[in-house]
Amino acid sequence: MKALCSLPQQGGWRGALFMVGMGCVAALALPPLCFIPALPVALGLFYRAVCVAPTWRRAALWGFLFGMGFHTAGLYWLTNAVLTRVHEFWWVVPFAAPGVALLIAPLIMVPALLCRLVPEGWPRMLLFAGSWTLADMARVFYFSGFPWNPLGSVLELPGRVGDVLIQPAALIGVDGLTFMVVLASLALWQGRGAVTSVCVCAGLWCGWGLWRLDHNIVRADHSNPAIVIVQGNVAEDDVLERDGAYAQFESYLQLTTKGVAEARAILPGHRPVVVWPESAFPGLLDEDEEARRLIAVAAAGAPVLLGSDRRAGKGRWYNSLIALAADGHIEAMYDKSRLVPFGEYEPWVLPFHLLPAVIVPGPGLKTWDLPLVGRVGPMVCYEIVFSGSVVARGQRPDWLLTISNDAWYGNSAGPRQHLATGRMRAVEEGLPVVFVNNRGISALYDARGRDVGHTRWGKEQLLIRPLPAAEGWTLFSIMGRSVPYMLALMASMVAIVEHYRRKWAE
Template sequence: MAGCIAALSLPPLCFIPALPLALGVLYQAVGLAPTKRQAALWAFLFGMGFYTAGLYWLTNAILTRVEEFWWAVPFAAPGVALLIAPLFIVPALLCRLVPEGWPRLLLFAGSWTLADMARVFYFSGFPWNPLGSVLELPGYVGDVLIQPASLIGVDGLTFMVVLASLALWQGRRAALGVCVCTILWCGWGAWRVEHHAHHSGGGKPAIAIVQGNVPEDDVLERDGASEQFESYLQLTARAVADARAHLPGHLPVVIWPESAFPGLLDEDEWARQTIATAAAGAPVLLGSDRRAGKGRWYNSLIALAADGHIEAIYDKSRLVPFGEYEPWILPFHLLPAVVVPGPGLTRWDLPQIGRVGPMVCYEIIFSGSVVASGQRPEWLLTISNDAWYGNSAGPRQHLATGRMRAVEEGLPVVFANNRGVSAIYDAEGRDVGHTKWGKEQTLIRVLPDAEAWTVFTYIGRWGPFTLAILSVLMAVWGGYGRKQKHVHINESLVKTR
């Protein structure tokens, strides 16, 4: 139950008070457990509750093919939780090695962060819902709270959130210290937000996101493919006309989401020319499948020039475990296609578009791994199709990862989604514009400017990793010192007697 309560702090609810309450219960249970086995069990059950509640929306993906996988419906979220929950055992057992007090708090927060960061090594990686994301409240308050991610990334925010949540239960002085640190945190965040006022320089393109709102059943079965294609063409023509009418001087760039084209665009010259005609001279970036041979496919992002020829292709390199590829523990596949990974991140430098870092869907969730080495872009683009997960927390949690990447990298992020939510964030993570879920609509904004390189851009995940390691070392040193002092006091008592 405590784990489920902790999940209330995640986006989109971001009910932060739930986190110190739930973590306080876990911390006390672990500390008072009579045996290590009991402590490990409490931590595991907390993890099961946290991930089952936080990932409940995974069930919606099974429902899209419920006639085949009806039996898997009760196991979707708990099954994933079963694989990740054991990581919670690490801080639960390690913190018991040092005395109660600040050493134990530091060891718990540091080892929690290290275990959480290790999730990038689970299958193709599953770093979903780090606790640092609880600070992503909507609007200005969230903008202020997440600014330190430009220094220590979301994993560093996780460390700070865990430490502060537990410190609140350590007496008045500790709680007062948390309040003072929070005020300083917010003050610096507000300064950074105001110091980097949102602006879009001259010559920047006008981004026109086209959200077609195609149900996932239609995407899978290709039902109404012609109507789907025609709808995107009409929305594109309207978006380009609106961009030129309301944003003169900014060349429009049209973005279609993942799964937008119901076919193989690189093999369909007629379709490319038809899209170019609808875009009326604007380049179009859109998602499409591509053949990889022998029943295998790439999930791709394709850049079409104004005349309809292909300027660039990016193939998704990080695949979704249990969805786009089959881990060895799963004897079946939930998707009809066999997707293969591309060669990795890259940067496009294209006329009218500029230097952009292309990504597809899942890849945006990996902190410190969204920019190709030595190829810093001017903006990041990710296309997605979250229709799998319905009108749930899933699409909002996915969108929150794009907001966090913007702050970490100091780059604007364009997030185009089939059914929503689509959005554009500036380099400080501020919402420049967004669509609603389940609506056929367009979003047109001038691309915000990139900021200078952030601290996180230079050090990446080594920053939060070092922070967590130092916390563990300080805890061990502090705990050893307390033990030595306790031994000396006992020896003195014995001599006195």
């Protein structure tokens, strides 16, 4: 271990590679691997290297290189999106993940520099954890926002263990979990007393999580719909080129008929609500009356919520979620308002056009209140990623719905990381989340983040489940990101005040 700690002190290319490597190791803790032991090892070595760096410039460089390793490894799957148009952008393939990492890695320079303002000890750890969290939260302001892979998501282990660990998100959100995870990772390096304190706090954390999971559960009744998730498993090349568009549409119609019949058979008394994913309809649904009629016939009296493009003007398009009533008429429409940077939104830093079409953002979040569907918060794809920004202000729904098409990213960590954001939003907001994907993975989470059912990636499947009940308001659903913001800010202020108190006492 001493040999490892000495590498960054040497500087040069060995130290640089070491920092990049430690960032890559830290990424092993992210979903879907969730190898949590990797985080305290990598973060502890990074923190130590920053503390002993001979100059501020060296500390900043270590922060940048650690960020490059962490984000490049965590976002490696972005390369798959470029491969869908490799004949045009083959030269972008080596730069996809590193290019995005290059833009957000400088944020990790913030804790690397600020922590050096105070002496070593618990004040420095507090300042590091607080400034890391504040810098990470600032990613929502990058271009159209890119808050992907906060460190709090490392607690989303599969099954009940992960369910227990993420329950405090109902109080402090995923950014608050980030603060706690960073602080605990550093404390584990501070001797036996600190390790004991971390273990005690972890025990209390898990105890509260277990209590919350199993107490005061609101049971769903027959007034809740039966959600029929239709996963058509259409390859992204077919989506882009519209190859076999009719066969794709016909497949979704047949799956819908089958799903509605099964829902009525296995969940009598629950009215079925059918959900198709983003890119499911290969056309402009609001302009195609015959297609709407065929969907209504296939759904046999059940409402259908599905994704479709929509004209926003000459050469401009909305990415929309449309609600069809039982008779096929359009009851409601929602236009995606948060666009994916480099995927749907081209930042000014790009010297070329990567996107085949111009997508424009809609006016913002809304809540539908539909007779056979209930109060639902519709979202499209990327919007579920934004902690504290998934519910329209003053319009709390009974459930959240997001439709997506993660076929872009192949059978990689990308779709699974995306799915993890839906699980976290369920805990934060105290609302069930229905996550519907074209190629997988689709899932339904209850209001405490438990997996009620999911599909496999790359399979044509139906998933039929009764919609779980909503919980009461959580602290986070009331106060939003102000909770983790104040937590991180107060920790940073306490560290600075303690520094000056010690200085004045000398």
